[in-house]
Amino acid sequence: MTDIYNFSAGPAVLPAAVLRRAQDELLDWHGSGMSVMEMSHRGKEFVSIAEQAEADFRELLEISPDYHVLFLQGGATSQFAMVPMNLLPGKQQADYINTGAWSKKAIAEARRYCTVNVAATSEASGFTTIPAADDWQLDPASAYVHYTPNETIGGVEFSWIPETGDVPLVADMSSTILSRPLDVSRFGVIYAGAQKNIGPAGLTVVIVRKDLAGTTLEGTPTMYDYQAHADNGSMLNTPPTYSWYLAGLVFQWLREQGGLAALAEINQRKAAALYAAIDDSDFYKSPVDRVYRSWMNVPFTLADDALDGDFLEQAASAGLLNLKGHRSVGGMRASIYNAMPEAGVNALVDFMQEFERTRG
Ligand SMILES: *Cc1c(COP(=O)(O)O)cnc(C)c1O
Numbered sequence: 288m289t290d291i292y293n294f295s296a297g298p299a300v301l302p303a304a305v306l307r308r309a310q311d312e313l314l315d316w317h318g319s320g321m322s323v324m325e326m327s328h329r330g331k332e333f334v335s336i337a338e339q340a341e342a343d344f345r346e347l348l349e350i351s352p353d354y355h356v357l358f359l360q361g362g363a364t365s366q367f368a369m370v371p372m373n374l375l376p377g378k379q380q381a382d383y384i385n386t387g388a389w390s391k392k393a394i395a396e397a398r399r400y401c402t403v404n405v406a407a408t409s410e411a412s413g414f415t416t417i418p419a420a421d422d423w424q425l426d427p428a429s430a431y432v433h434y435t436p437n438e439t440i441g442g443v444e445f446s447w448i449p450e451t452g453d454v455p456l457v458a459d460m461s462s463t464i465l466s467r468p469l470d471v472s473r474f475g476v477i478y479a480g481a482q483k484n485i486g487p488a489g490l491t492v493v494i495v496r497k498d499l500a501g502t503t504l505e506g507t508p509t510m511y512d513y514q515a516h517a518d519n520g521s522m523l524n525t526p527p528t529y530s531w532y533l534a535g536l537v538f539q540w541l542r543e544q545g546g547l548a549a550l551a552e553i554n555q556r557k558a559a560a561l562y563a564a565i566d567d568s569d570f571y572k573s574p575v576d577r578v579y580r581s582w583m584n585v586p587f588t589l590a591d592d593a594l595d596g597d598f599l600e601q602a603a604s605a606g607l608l609n610l611k612g613h614r615s616v617g618g619m620r621a622s623i624y625n626a627m628p629e630a631g632v633n634a635l636v637d638f639m640q641e642f643e644r645t646r647g
Pocket of ligand 1: 438480
């Protein structure tokens with residue numbers, strides 16, 4: 288049987304070892320006689336699962352006690368509203384950096400609540416680069432600065448953390464969190480939908496500096512209040528228990544791999560191999576500025592887009608799935624998150640070389 292490698296941008300591949308463990312534990316978690324799906328979120332079994340997941344996550348990212356870690360629902364998209372609702376009180380404006388499709392959505396949502404100062408944009412480049420920090424028009428009167436460290440669709444990724452002085456920095460890390468070590472202390476808020484690099488869909492992880500929670504805009508629903516979730520251990524209502532459990536298994540798996548420094552080395556190697564295959568050929572092209580190429584999402588085009596359909600079909604027959612680029616960009620996109628093994632990237636590179644040899 289051909290090995291299957293799933294390059295989906297999200298929901299995305301999970302570590303095979305994690306899925307096997309979930310399978311072993313599916314009907315009877317640790318002798319409890321229950322599936323995790325069937326447990327009360329307030330029972331001692333699930334509370335132990337939830338606490339272990341948070342402890343492992345904090346350990347992986349070395350998160351200090353100055354931060355809440357919240358396990359919420361609503362996706363990263365809900366955070367586009369939750370961030371302004373919680374960080375704006377007392378201010379009228381927020382700074383946003385526009386580097387692509389996900390930045391734009393965050394900006395559009397924030398405009399419902401405040402004046403958005405787009406302090407920098409790479410739109411003129413077709414979102415293939417990151418605007419130079421020297422040109423940013425940050426406003427010290429803004430409540431926060433929001434950016435998207437990795438644009439999942441465009442495949443551009445910051446190689447540095449912006450310096451914003453006393454203004455809190457907010458990051459949508461949905462597609463890059465846990466891909467390498469991170470200095471969390473540089474941030475006010477970090478959020479990520481789980482379905483790229485954490486676990487299954489339905490869970491959203493939010494890291495909030497404690498002093499930034501506590502006040503909300505008038506009329507904010509309780510479910511959109513960071514402090515209310517923090518006060519209730521992310522169990523203000525029934526949390527997405529099974530996704531939380533699976534995320535916990537992924538955190539344990541990451542620790543077993545040697546933690547984020549070890550993952551970073553592997554991720555860098557995987558990305559380097561794929562970009563080399565693209566750059567070493569006249570048939571494949573990456574549209575993205577070399578300095579800002581994503582380690583996680585690698586868009587590329589074929590010299591002749593009439594061959595796109597054949598490429599995708601033959602790739603799928605070879606076990607390489609979900610390589611079609613986002614509908615807004617076209618071409619191909621390979622998402623190579625933590626759970627994509629190096630063997631998967633090597634199989635893709637071999638396939639690309641063979642396709643070019645026979646069809647290029
Ligand atoms: C996928 C994605 C989102 C949207 O996440 P949902 O969980 O579907 O709301 C937002 N931002 C980025 C960077 C993403 O990759």
